[in-house]
Amino acid sequence: MSPSLPSIRAVDAPDETELVRAAMAGEKSASQRLFMRCAPDLTRWVSRVVMGNDDAQDIVQDTFVEAFVLLKQLKQPESFRAWLRSIALTQVRRRFRKQRLLRRIGLGTNEPPDFDAVISPSAPPQVASELRQIAQLMRRLPADEATALVLHRVEGYTLNEIAEVMELSLATVKRRLAAAEQSLSAHLEEDP
Amino acid sequence: MSAQRRLSHFVKSAEPVGLDSEWEAVNRRVRRRRVQRVVTPVLAVLLVGGLAAGGVWQARRPELLEAGQLAEASSLARTVRLADDSRLTIAAGGALRVDEATDDDVLVFVERGSSEFSVPKKKGRHFTVRAGDVEVRVVGTVFRVSRAAETVTVEVDEGVVEVHQGERVVRVGRQEQWVSPRPPAPLEPSDDEPEALPLEREAAAHLDDEGGLFDEDGEQPQATDPERRLKRRAVKGPRRQATEQEPSPAAPSGMLPDSGVAAAPELNPADLFRDAMRDRNEGAVRRAMAGFQLVCERFPSSAFAPMSAFEWGRLAMDVERDPRLAARAFERALELAKAPSLVEDTLARLAEAYSRFDLPACRRVSSEYLRRFPTGPHVTGVKKACPE
Numbered sequence: 414m415s416p417s418l419p420s421i422r423a424v425d426a427p428d429e430t431e432l433v434r435a436a437m438a439g440e441k442s443a444s445q446r447l448f449m450r451c452a453p454d455l456t457r458w459v460s461r462v463v464m465g466n467d468d469a470q471d472i473v474q475d476t477f478v479e480a481f482v483l484l485k486q487l488k489q490p491e492s493f494r495a496w497l498r499s500i501a502l503t504q505v506r507r508r509f510r511k512q513r514l515l516r517r518i519g520l521g522t523n524e525p526p527d528f529d530a531v532i533s534p535s536a537p538p539q540v541a542s543e544l545r546q547i548a549q550l551m552r553r554l555p556a557d558e559a560t561a562l563v564l565h566r567v568e569g570y571t572l573n574e575i576a577e578v579m580e581l582s583l584a585t586v587k588r589r590l591a592a593a594e595q596s597l598s599a600h601l602e603e604d605p
Numbered sequence: 606m607s608a609q610r611r612l613s614h615f616v617k618s619a620e621p622v623g624l625d626s627e628w629e630a631v632n633r634r635v636r637r638r639r640v641q642r643v644v645t646p647v648l649a650v651l652l653v654g655g656l657a658a659g660g661v662w663q664a665r666r667p668e669l670l671e672a673g674q675l676a677e678a679s680s681l682a683r684t685v686r687l688a689d690d691s692r693l694t695i696a697a698g699g700a701l702r703v704d705e706a707t708d709d710d711v712l713v714f715v716e717r718g719s720s721e722f723s724v725p726k727k728k729g730r731h732f733t734v735r736a737g738d739v740e741v742r743v744v745g746t747v748f749r750v751s752r753a754a755e756t757v758t759v760e761v762d763e764g765v766v767e768v769h770q771g772e773r774v775v776r777v778g779r780q781e782q783w784v785s786p787r788p789p790a791p792l793e794p795s796d797d798e799p800e801a802l803p804l805e806r807e808a809a810a811h812l813d814d815e816g817g818l819f820d821e822d823g824e825q826p827q828a829t830d831p832e833r834r835l836k837r838r839a840v841k842g843p844r845r846q847a848t849e850q851e852p853s854p855a856a857p858s859g860m861l862p863d864s865g866v867a868a869a870p871e872l873n874p875a876d877l878f879r880d881a882m883r884d885r886n887e888g889a890v891r892r893a894m895a896g897f898q899l900v901c902e903r904f905p906s907s908a909f910a911p912m913s914a915f916e917w918g919r920l921a922m923d924v925e926r927d928p929r930l931a932a933r934a935f936e937r938a939l940e941l942a943k944a945p946s947l948v949e950d951t952l953a954r955l956a957e958a959y960s961r962f963d964l965p966a967c968r969r970v971s972s973e974y975l976r977r978f979p980t981g982p983h984v985t986g987v988k989k990a991c992p993e
Contacts, residue, residue: 441632448628457618469619474627478634482642536615544612567612 433490436481444484448477451497459501462563464548465526467508476501499578502560509556516552550600554593561586562593667692672706678718687711689730692723696751704888712924714888719751719758726764731923738882739785740769748777757785771882772912772947776982874900874907881913890924901937914938915951922954928961949974953983960990967991 429450435443452473459476460469479500487496532544547566551559560579564570570578576586621627670676670685670693677683678695685693687706695701699718705711709729713722715736724732724743732743736752739759746764750757759768760782768775768783777783881896897920900913907913918934921927935955942948952974959967971987978984 445628445632448631449624452624452627453621456621460619461613461616464616470621470627473621474631474634477631478638481631481635482638531617533615533617540612540615544615567616569613 429493430491433484433487433493437484437487437490444481447493451494452477454494455497455501458498459505461567462502462505462560463508464544464551464563464567465528465531466548466551467505467512472501472504472508475504479504495578499580502579506556506560509551509559512552513556546597546600550593550597554596557581558589558593558596561589562597565590566597670703670706672703675700675702675716689727689732690725691732694721694723696720712888714886715750715752715757717752719749721747721749723747733923735886737785738770738886742767742769755785759783772915772944774946774950872899872903874904874909874913877904878909878913881916885916885920890920894920894925898934901934901941905941911938911941911943911947914941915947915954918951918954918958922958928958932958932963932966949978949981949983952977953981953987956987956990964991 429447432443432447432450436447455476456469456473459472463469463472476497480497483500487493489496526548528541528545528548531548532541536544544567547562551563554562557579561575564575564578565572572583572586572590575581575590576583579586581589667684667686670687676685676693676695677700678697680697682697683695685695687693687703689706689708689711691711693701693713696719699720700716701720702714702716703712704714708727709731711724711730711732713720713734715734720734722732722734722743724746734741734743734750736750736757737755739750739757741748741750741759743764743766746766747762748764748766749760749762751760752758759766759777761777761779763779765776765778768777770785775783877896877900881893881900884890884893884896894917897913897917900907901910901917904910914934914937918931918938921934922931925931932955935951935958938951939948939955942951952970956967956970956974959970968991971991974981974987975984
């Protein structure tokens with residue numbers, strides 16, 4: 414095990430919490446620096462959650478707009494990233510609901526996602542198959558169930574972590590997840 | 606790293622592209638959203654408030670009554686409005702009928718009960734309320750007209766109204782009241798052989814036997830104080846059947862002026878006048894005008910002739926909107942009228958009629974009026990009719 418490297422902080426690089434506080438105070442440059450710091454990580458995270466079922470960059474842009482408009486309501490500046498992900502998940506669920514509704518009334522696309530663009534070529538076949546099933550099932554599940562399923566199955570969130578990021582009660586998360594798992598099992602049996 | 610997390614390692618994640626342009630887009634949208642957050646609630650409040658106010662206004666705005674409609678109030682008073690924004694409040698049990706209802710002309714009949722009128726002032730607009738044979742002309746005021754059978758009461762809260770009944774014109778001002786006299790009792794046919802009477806005597810016999818309105822010579826009496834109530838006695842005397850009437854040699858009014866032909870025995874100026882008045886009250890204007898014209902042209906010496914001519918002219922002017930015909934009728938009334946009050950009213954109306962199409966004639970008549978009645982009630986109107 415290699416010795417832990419000392420963390421090197423640039424003297425002029427402000428702490429993220431300080432940036433958040435500065436942005437809350439109205440400093441435009443602080444808002445921009447926050448965006449530049451957080452956008453890449455958020456984009457990657459969102460793209461995994463939606464599993465090719467939506468445009469991650471659009472969702473991220475919507476998320477930051479919402480976050481900067483509501484920034485003054487943030488009670489704990491040090492929890493900015495967690496708060497940002499909650500907002501992003503709300504955007505994701507909103508998009509899932511919209512797409513599901515459009516598909517129901519015949520206006521949405523029924524094209525499955527491009528699995529090659531979603532699943533890494535290094536994924537073992539079983540993993541790839543499972544990921545493919547989840548990606549397909551997400552299009553049919555209610556938004557909350559699809560989100561809970563991805564967070565649990567793909568991102569590995571615990572039930573409490575899911576409850577926190579989705580801003581739901583633990584009991585609700587359990588119900589959503591149970592329903593999603595049941596649908597996944599049935600889906601796997603239909604199309605192994 | 607938990608086993609559950611392993612799946613995420615095999616999901617490709619997108620890398621952000623064009624962070625600078627993305628930031629510009631975010632910044633622009635944030636600014637727009639901040640403006641919307643302020644403006645949208647304000648617009649929503651204005652919209653909701655406007656809709657609510659409109660709804661309330663609509664709910665509170667009285668029902669619009671149009672020409673030809675009858676409005677009745679059963680157990681509760683009812684308020685209606687007319688096209689000229691007048692407000693009519695009908696007391697419980699009352700009813701009124703609208704004959705005309707435009708921005709410039711309003712004619713309302715009080716069928717029964719009491720109605721309060723709130724009439725905004727409007728230049729050139731004619732607002733007339735009729736109840737029985739009483740006519741109230743309005744300039745802009747608040748007043749009440751009540752009708753119980755044939756008794757009509759006019760009470761004025763604000764402004765001034767003119768009350769016309771027969772040849773009488775009374776001005777009722779603020780906080781004043783006018784009550785119509787008891788109508789003549791219906792004349793029953795006499796069992797006696799009807800006595801042949803000169804038509805003038807016949808006219809007198811139908812009216813005030815003490816010389817109230819008409820004296821025995823068929824002359825119209827001097828005008829009483831217009832602020833007082835009119836008092837008219839019940840008419841006495843037998844009603845002559847038209848078929849039984851024998852024309853008297855001393856009855857020149859039975860002769861047509863030029864032809865020398867005796868009037869048909871069935872024509873009776875009193876009956877004709879009464880029928881014309883009824884037609885007028887019932888809104889049969891053309892028939893009423895024809896009846897009044899017949900009386901003043903076929904029976905010029907009749908006691909009813911001057912008033913018939915005046916009524917003919919008034920209907921021509923106010924209802925038919927024919928100032929030339931009205932002028933002709935008023936000129937005839939001037940020829941026939943003897944009572945100063947009728948002369949005064951006729952001159953004023955004649956000036957008004959001429960003002961519409963013959964200014965020199967208007968000035969001539971106005972001068973005549975101002976010379977004869979320098980303090981009369983129509984001085985202001987006459988002066989305005991045809992300014993120099």
